[in-house]
Amino acid sequence: MREDTTQDLQLEVEVEASVQMEEREGEDGVEQPPLCPIDPNTQGIIKGRDLFGYVGIEAVLDQMRRKTMKAGFEFNIMVVGQSGLGKSTLVNTLFKSKVSRKSCTPNYEEKISKTVNLQSICHVIEEKGVKMKLTVIDTPGFGDQINNENCWEPIVKYVNEQYEKYLREEQHVNRKRRIPDTRVHCCVYFLPATGHRLRPIDVEFMKRLGHIVSIVPVIAKADTLTMEERLEFKQRIRQDLEANGIRVYPQKEYDEDAEDRILNDKIRENIPFAVVGTDKEHQVNGNKVLGRKTKWGIIEVENVAHCEFANLRDLLIRSHLQDLKDVTHNIHYETYRVRRLNESNANGLGLSALSLENGTFDKNEAESQL
Ligand SMILES: Nc1nc2c(ncn2[C@@H]2O[C@H](COP(=O)(O)OP(=O)(O)OP(=O)(O)O)[C@@H](O)[C@H]2O)c(=O)[nH]1
Ligand SMILES: [Mg+2]
Numbered sequence: 001m002r003e004d005t006t007q008d009l010q011l012e013v014e015v016e017a018s019v020q021m022e023e024r025e026g027e028d029g030v031e032q033p034p035l036c037p038i039d040p041n042t043q044g045i046i047k048g049r050d051l052f053g054y055v056g057i058e059a060v061l062d063q064m065r066r067k068t069m070k071a072g073f074e075f076n077i078m079v080v081g082q083s084g085l086g087k088s089t090l091v092n093t094l095f096k097s098k099v100s101r102k103s104c105t106p107n108y109e110e111k112i113s114k115t116v117n118l119q120s121i122c123h124v125i126e127e128k129g130v131k132m133k134l135t136v137i138d139t140p141g142f143g144d145q146i147n148n149e150n151c152w153e154p155i156v157k158y159v160n161e162q163y164e165k166y167l168r169e170e171q172h173v174n175r176k177r178r179i180p181d182t183r184v185h186c187c188v189y190f191l192p193a194t195g196h197r198l199r200p201i202d203v204e205f206m207k208r209l210g211h212i213v214s215i216v217p218v219i220a221k222a223d224t225l226t227m228e229e230r231l232e233f234k235q236r237i238r239q240d241l242e243a244n245g246i247r248v249y250p251q252k253e254y255d256e257d258a259e260d261r262i263l264n265d266k267i268r269e270n271i272p273f274a275v276v277g278t279d280k281e282h283q284v285n286g287n288k289v290l291g292r293k294t295k296w297g298i299i300e301v302e303n304v305a306h307c308e309f310a311n312l313r314d315l316l317i318r319s320h321l322q323d324l325k326d327v328t329h330n331i332h333y334e335t336y337r338v339r340r341l342n343e344s345n346a347n348g349l350g351l352s353a354l355s356l357e358n359g360t361f362d363k364n365e366a367e368s369q370l
Helices: 002-028 059-071 087-096 153-171 200-210 227-243 258-270 309-319 321-347 363-369
Strands: 073-081 119-127 130-138 186-191 215-219 281-284 287-294 297-300
Touching: 059 130, 073 087, 073 153, 073 321, 087 119, 087 130, 087 186, 087 309, 153 200, 153 321, 186 200, 186 309, 200 215, 215 227, 215 309, 258 309, 281 297, 309 321
Parallel strands: 073 130, 073 186, 186 215
Antiparallel strands: 119 130, 281 287, 287 297
16 A cells, blocks of 8 residues: 555656656756756657556557457458369368368369369458458460460459459449459469479460469479479579569568568468369278378378478468558559559549450440449
8 A cells, every 4th residue: 555655656766757857848948957866778669557658559450350350350362373283172172171171161072073163262260350351263274265365354354343343442442341352362373283494375474474463383282393403493493583583472571571581581481382182081090181182192182291281271271361452452453553553644534444455444434334
């Protein structure tokens, strides 16, 4: 009891002293030496029961957490690559794997067939009260046509269309409080495990995509590679990516600090992830595991000793989800926005219709939305 009174008194003295200091400073505009010496060890940090100085800034984190939990996350991944590399299978693996096993039970029992249209698969996943709307955009594979020239166009068009949608929403006079985000936050690009190096078509495709979206390359059907082949192939792909100036995620120039750099360097040393996909579950030691059953054993998809699917999933969801969203918003979308607004300023009009290369809005639709 006595202790408290003494402390209160002390606090009062401190407050009074600081008021006096302010007054003294203001008297003739010349800075005066402080009346009482400042303890160099505390340096103005508010400690313990100094409730007079407590503002509650740290509680902002709780506020942000509560708001984000209520609002939930939206995260959109796109899978791209040659036909038959296992894109649709990997999408199923992702939804069937630990990311969602508890919270959704997708009915994918029917056989996966060739993807002919771009399609979105969406699930709301909930873990410890945090909701995430995970959308995976499955795309038809390329490489089936005799002429594969411009096979990247539908993908580039789709990505840009989502930016355009967002931009138009942002420019509405009565815009929504929360603009639905359909922008592609990450593009998982599938490379065949059978080659020696990056193929010209992959170089061309990734070069174009790398300017508009974050690309995470993966080696598909990695169960066909031995451990040595896998290491060697990964290294060669990294060399080729660098030699061709292909920008893949996480990019060095967007590392925010030394801590980021250390974490991202590890990922950069490990890409492309060698993945295996499946939509089947098998019994291993009494546990149900996602795996591919072969004559010589079961390849466990979520086992890091077998393949790098779990590393890919951790990168996309556990460690870099927010960063992928930030890079999409602050870099890719921003580049798109600036270009579109410059174009329309140059025309002296509002947002003009998109050219084919950018998207598909026709002029009437564009005007009616403005
Ligand atoms: N060995 C092996 N086979 C796989 C793997 N993933 C998928 N497959 C098989 O590859 C075949 C094609 O798989 P899909 O998932 O349809 O391939 P896709 O890339 O979606 O093909 P498109 O829709 O034509 O673009 C199927 O028979 C799958 O069972 C894998 O990791 N390893
Ligand atoms: Mg498919």
